[in-house]
Amino acid sequence: MYRVIASVLLLCALTALRGPPGYCAEKSASARVGGEVSAGKWKALRLRNLPQAARLAVEVTTSIEVGVLLMDQRAYRRLPATEEALFQGRTGDHITFSIIVPHSGNYYVVIDNRDGKTSSKFTIAVRAAAGTAQQGLTDVDQELARLSDTLGKAFIFDSLTIRAAKCGTANAFSGAKGVVICAEYAQKLLDTLDNKKKAADALMFILLHEVGHVLMRQWDYPFYNNEEVADEFATVLMVMFGQEDRARAQAEYFAALPTSTELEHKLAKDDRHPLSVQRARNILRWVDDPQLVRKWQPVLVPHMQTAFLKRLQQRPTAWTSQALVKQELATRSK
Ligand SMILES: [Zn+2]
Incomplete structure (x- = not known):
């Protein structure tokens, strides 16, 4: 069972930094339906004519644990095959996730009770917000959305929420079940690096570092709270998901700074995660070390x-x- 609350808020926080005003205040629509699905069956809610790049947030509540899938028309026609689902998870009693719609068309939220022994009541709440066609998606939007999806498809975990919040301080932190990135932190990264792509690369790394704390804790890995271990974890995930160039880019940038002190003060005054030159050097070393990702496989494979x-x-x-x-x-x- 796992939950992914993908980072709609974070995407908004990011794009609102330098994006056109009103990016996150698009037209939106919401719907809520309830029903019951018999044991051994599935039921689907059709979402008609969603525009490309719409942000879709889905919340499903059920009376027993069932599967939940989000599919486009093509994937839906292939049921019971589920390989092409855009999202796949299980409820426990509740699941929340969001995605960015990859192309225009009909989509389906499928409540899958095929392996259930009893029927399940369910409620599906959907909110869709249209991204405007002209703006399309920024690279950051797409990659973050893809990353959230990739994490859920690759790993088993109890719960992972990634959300942005106004914290009143420039920080990023994690708890037992999720990661909070403060909007102020994203803004400060952008102010400091003065480059949207570099800020996005750095934010991605920081996000994965925090995700590392959360997942390792859920997996009972003894060093989940260790900062260097979380950096390693973030680097390993970036390599596994083909993002190593981004890790390298951001580490190189930090490593090249004349002194870490200034940056630490700017970015991390009250943070336990100073992006020091030493940490940047570690990341650079790890990214180019083919043994590192292999070394982590005994930790990752069981999950x-x-x-x-x-x-x-x-x-x-x-x-x-x-x-x-x-x-x-x-x-x-x-
Ligand atoms: Zn940390």
Whole structure:
């Protein structure tokens, strides 16, 4: 069971920094429906004619644990195959997620009770906000949305919320179940780096560092609170998801600063995460170390989604430990 509250708010916070005014105040529509789905069946709510780049936030409440999928028309027609779902999760009793609609068309929220023993009541609440066609999506929007989705598809975790908030201080922090990025922190990064792309790269790294604390804690990894371990975790995820150039770009930038002190004061006065030159050097070293990602596989593989493991087995990446993947899949099929 996992929950991803993807970062609609964060996206808004980011794009509002230098984006056209009103970016996050688009036309929006919401709907709420309820029903019941029998054991062994699925039911779907159709969302008609969503425009490309719309932000869609979905909240599903159910009386028993069921699967929840978000699919476009094409994927929906292929049910019961679910590989092409844009989002796939389970409720416990509740799940919240959001995505950015990749293309115009009909979409379906599917309540999947095929493996249920009893029927389940459900409520689906949907809010869609149109992004304007001219603006389209910024790179940051797309990558953050993709990242949230990728995390959920790759790893099993209890709960992960990533949200932006006005904190009154420039900070980023994590708790047991989620990450809060202060809008002031994003603004300060942008002011300090004075470059939207670099600010986005740095924010992505910081986000993954915090995600690292949350996931390692949920996975009972003993060093979840260690800052260097969280930096390693963030670097490893960036390499696994093909974002290593961004990690390198931001680390190089920080490493090249004449002194870390000024930046630390600017960025991290009351933060336990100073982006010191030393940390930047670590990141640079790790990104170019092919052993690092392999070293982390014994920690990560037991928490990978089965579908993700199967994909790694069929198409191993440079960092895949084929023995570990095979062993884990064998354990699960017992
Ligand atoms: Zn930390």
